[in-house]
Amino acid sequence: MLRAEDIGRPTVSSATVLVFAFVSCCALAAVVIGSFPLQLSIVTIFLFAGVHNLMEFRYFAARMPVRWGKSRVFYSVAIAGVVALTSAYLALYFANDNWLWDSGVYLSLAWNTSFIAWIGALFYLRGKQTSRDWGWAVPLVLFLAAAAWASPQYWSLSLVYLHPLIAMWFLERQIRRTKREWLRAYHVCLASIPVFVILIWLAFAGRANLPDETRLFWRIAQHAGSEMLPGISNHILVATHVFLESIHYFVWLLLIPLVDRRAIPWRLNDVPMFSSANGIPKIFAAFLVLSVGIVFLLWFGFAVDYTTTRDIYFAFAIGHVLAEFPFLIKML
Amino acid sequence: MFKSPCVLFGVIACIIHQISLSEVPMKKTLLIVVLLAAASSAALANIADPSIGKSKSIDTRLHISIDSKAKEAKLIIPRSQLRQLRAELDAIDGGSDNTAVAAGTSLSGTQTIVSGALLSVAFIFAGLWFMRSGSKPGAAAVAGAGLLTLASVATIVYGNAGPPPEARVINGKMFTQSVHMYKQGSGPIKLEVSDKVDTPELIVPDNVKLSEE
Numbered sequence: 001m002l003r004a005e006d007i008g009r010p011t012v013s014s015a016t017v018l019v020f021a022f023v024s025c026c027a028l029a030a031v032v033i034g035s036f037p038l039q040l041s042i043v044t045i046f047l048f049a050g051v052h053n054l055m056e057f058r059y060f061a062a063r064m065p066v067r068w069g070k071s072r073v074f075y076s077v078a079i080a081g082v083v084a085l086t087s088a089y090l091a092l093y094f095a096n097d098n099w100l101w102d103s104g105v106y107l108s109l110a111w112n113t114s115f116i117a118w119i120g121a122l123f124y125l126r127g128k129q130t131s132r133d134w135g136w137a138v139p140l141v142l143f144l145a146a147a148a149w150a151s152p153q154y155w156s157l158s159l160v161y162l163h164p165l166i167a168m169w170f171l172e173r174q175i176r177r178t179k180r181e182w183l184r185a186y187h188v189c190l191a192s193i194p195v196f197v198i199l200i201w202l203a204f205a206g207r208a209n210l211p212d213e214t215r216l217f218w219r220i221a222q223h224a225g226s227e228m229l230p231g232i233s234n235h236i237l238v239a240t241h242v243f244l245e246s247i248h249y250f251v252w253l254l255l256i257p258l259v260d261r262r263a264i265p266w267r268l269n270d271v272p273m274f275s276s277a278n279g280i281p282k283i284f285a286a287f288l289v290l291s292v293g294i295v296f297l298l299w300f301g302f303a304v305d306y307t308t309t310r311d312i313y314f315a316f317a318i319g320h321v322l323a324e325f326p327f328l329i330k331m332l
Numbered sequence: 333m334f335k336s337p338c339v340l341f342g343v344i345a346c347i348i349h350q351i352s353l354s355e356v357p358m359k360k361t362l363l364i365v366v367l368l369a370a371a372s373s374a375a376l377a378n379i380a381d382p383s384i385g386k387s388k389s390i391d392t393r394l395h396i397s398i399d400s401k402a403k404e405a406k407l408i409i410p411r412s413q414l415r416q417l418r419a420e421l422d423a424i425d426g427g428s429d430n431t432a433v434a435a436g437t438s439l440s441g442t443q444t445i446v447s448g449a450l451l452s453v454a455f456i457f458a459g460l461w462f463m464r465s466g467s468k469p470g471a472a473a474v475a476g477a478g479l480l481t482l483a484s485v486a487t488i489v490y491g492n493a494g495p496p497p498e499a500r501v502i503n504g505k506m507f508t509q510s511v512h513m514y515k516q517g518s519g520p521i522k523l524e525v526s527d528k529v530d531t532p533e534l535i536v537p538d539n540v541k542l543s544e545e
Contacts, residue, residue, distance in 0.1 A: 109443070135461035142454030149447035153509060227509040230498050 015185035022189040029246050030196045034204045037239040038211075041220050044242060046302045048249040049313055050295035053320050055252045055265065057291050060327055061284065062262040066276045071330075074125040078326030081118040085111070086319040093315045105152065112148040112155060115322075116141055122329045157225045159321075161241065164248035166324050168193075171251050171259065173331040179259040193247065200239050207235035216307040223314070395533045398504050402537040405502035405521045409532050414525055504538035 033040045068075045088111055120141035127134030148155040168190060175182050209226070212218040221227075224241040226234035257263045262270040269275045273284045301309035498505045502519035511517055 106442075109446075133465060135465065136458075139454045139458035139461060142450050142457060146447045146450035146454060149443050149450060152443075230505060230508060230511075 013181075015182050018182055019185045019188050023192050025250065026192060026196050026247070029243060030200050033242045033246065034200045034236075034239045037235060037242055038217060038220060040246070041238060041242045042216075042306065044246050044249065045310060045313070046299070046306070048246075048253065049317075050298035052249045052252040053317070054291050054295050055256070055263070056320055056324070057287070058265050058271075059252075059256060059260070059263045060323060061273055061287075062260075062271045063327055063330075064273060066272045066278045070129060074122065074129070074326070074330070077118070077121055077125060081122075082319065082322045082326075085115055085118065085322055086316075088114070089318045090315055093318075108156075109149055109152055112152060113145055116145045116148060119325055119329075122326055126329050126332065153228055157228055160223065160225070161244065163321055164244035166321075166328060167248040167251040167256075170324070170328060170331070171255055173328070174256060174260050177260075177331075182259065193244075197240055197243065200243060201236050204236045204239055205233060207233055209234050210238060214307075216310070219307065219310065395529075395531050396536060397533065398507070398536045398538045400538040402535050405519060405537060406524060406535040407521050407532065408524045408526045408529050408535070410529050411525050411527050502536055504536060506536065 064075075065071070092107055092111060120137065123134055123137035123141065127137065172183075172186060172190070175186050210217060210221055212221055212226075221234040221238055224234065224237040226232075226237055229237060257265070261267060264270075271279075271284065273279045274281045298309065298313060301312070498508070499511045499517040500519055502517070502521055505511060506517050
């Protein structure tokens with residue numbers, strides 16, 4: 001009920017607050033990251049990389065049903081794909097010390113093709129569960145496979161830049177389900193991201209290349225695509241990548257728990273695997289404790305040898321990248 | 333008529349499907365054929381020059397060093413090997429100048445075949461899906477087709493573009509992935525003959541700004 005003194009006073013909805021906060025944070029992040037991309041890359045990964053993986057694990061655990069029922073095949077293919085593709089990726093990564101090149105180029109192409117085929121299979125299985133027309137997924141998957149074969153290095157680089165956007169897509173699907181009044185506001189937030197990226201490019205395009213005298217600096221620039229796009233200042237490449245990654249962390253750590261109470265870390269009773277009579281509470285608790293331990297281990301590793309820990313982290317991070325796809329496809 | 337397998341497969345699929353489903357609107361068929369014809373320009377843009385032939389070669393070793401103090405690229409040939417080289421060249425048919433490496437592309441043959449096959453199948457499935465779907469092509473689809481056509485035609489312009497500046501100057505950047513993908517590179521170089529070296533030696537300047545060269 002409105003009080004007398006509230007009548008005539010402009011009301012500010014939570015959706016408006018979301019837009020204001022999101023755009024303000026992006027503006028601040030764009031300025032700071034654009035000015036100090038290397039430093040912010042180091043800091044954001046140190047602080048948020050492990051924690052955001054923990055939050056993703058927690059979110060996926062809350063979405064995983066205890067009994068798979070009609071989705072048994074879907075989840076089986078999903079989990080098998082994550083395990084097999086992650087194992088193959090790690091084998092290739094550590095065998096070559098360089099993801100795409102040297103002797104592993106055809107193995108890498110095979111991995112890319114398997115990855116795309118796996119996503120196609122998930123789309124197909126999901127399509128069988130819904131009444132919607134999913135026929136477009138087959139040509140899309142084939143087209144992506146053709147692109148991956150035609151230009152494997154750019155394909156891999158595109159994954160680096162597209163991965164942060166997956167978190168934003170997750171949030172969009174989640175808002176549709178649990179916070180629909182934020183949907184329009186969130187779309188405005190999403191529309192602001194390319195504007196900030198363009199502003200970063202306009203503001204920092206003239207900057208000289210970042211120093212690459214240390215292995216860490218070289219790795220950061222290489223990860224952002226400096227060697228594949230030598231005509232572009234790696235200052236803006238690194239800044240763009242860190243900017244998108246920061247939004248990605250922001251989404252997983254703050255926004256998704258805000259719109260989905262089941263993603264709040266300490267509400268374990270909302271996790272079916274933990275609270276259901278048919279669940280696996282001890283195994284889930286063990287995984288959770290292990291995950292928390294890995295977060296602390298990462299912090300310790302970053303403190304002792306940042307460069308090596310960063311390399312190891314990004315190698316194993318492919319697991320969480322892959323795990324996102326089945327849950328995202330399931331939400332479509 | 334159809335030099336691109338992608339177009340050929342796509343058009344055949346459309347025709348077969350059109351025959352099997354007579355109720356499919358003609359507008360869709362025309363839209364797909366236009367799209368496929370437009371896409372064929374990308375395939376026609378990079379037809380290889382058949383005049384490029386293979387050359388004879390002389391076996392030797394090359395030492396490459398990247399030198400941050402060097403101001404220009406330099407190829408030093410041992411005098412002893414130069415005499416041998418001259419003798420070898422005399423033996424080669426007329427010493428013709430087609431010794432340049434056959435023009436490389438960014439794709440290997442296998443990659444081209446697999447990528448082309450996947451793209452062709454993608455077009456076939458897209459055509460079949462489009463025909464089977466109940467929706468009529470709206471203004472957005474027509475506009476998208478128009479944009480795609482323009483983008484595809486633009487590939488004719490870029491299809492035969494040369495390598496980037498990094499691949500046209502001999503310096504340290506030549507060993508980066510960006511140039512590696514072109515599998516070729518060239519640039520001005522000083523040739524020297526020396527008694528002090530045992531094998532041909534290529535000195536590559538490092539950390540040289542492109543604008544200074």
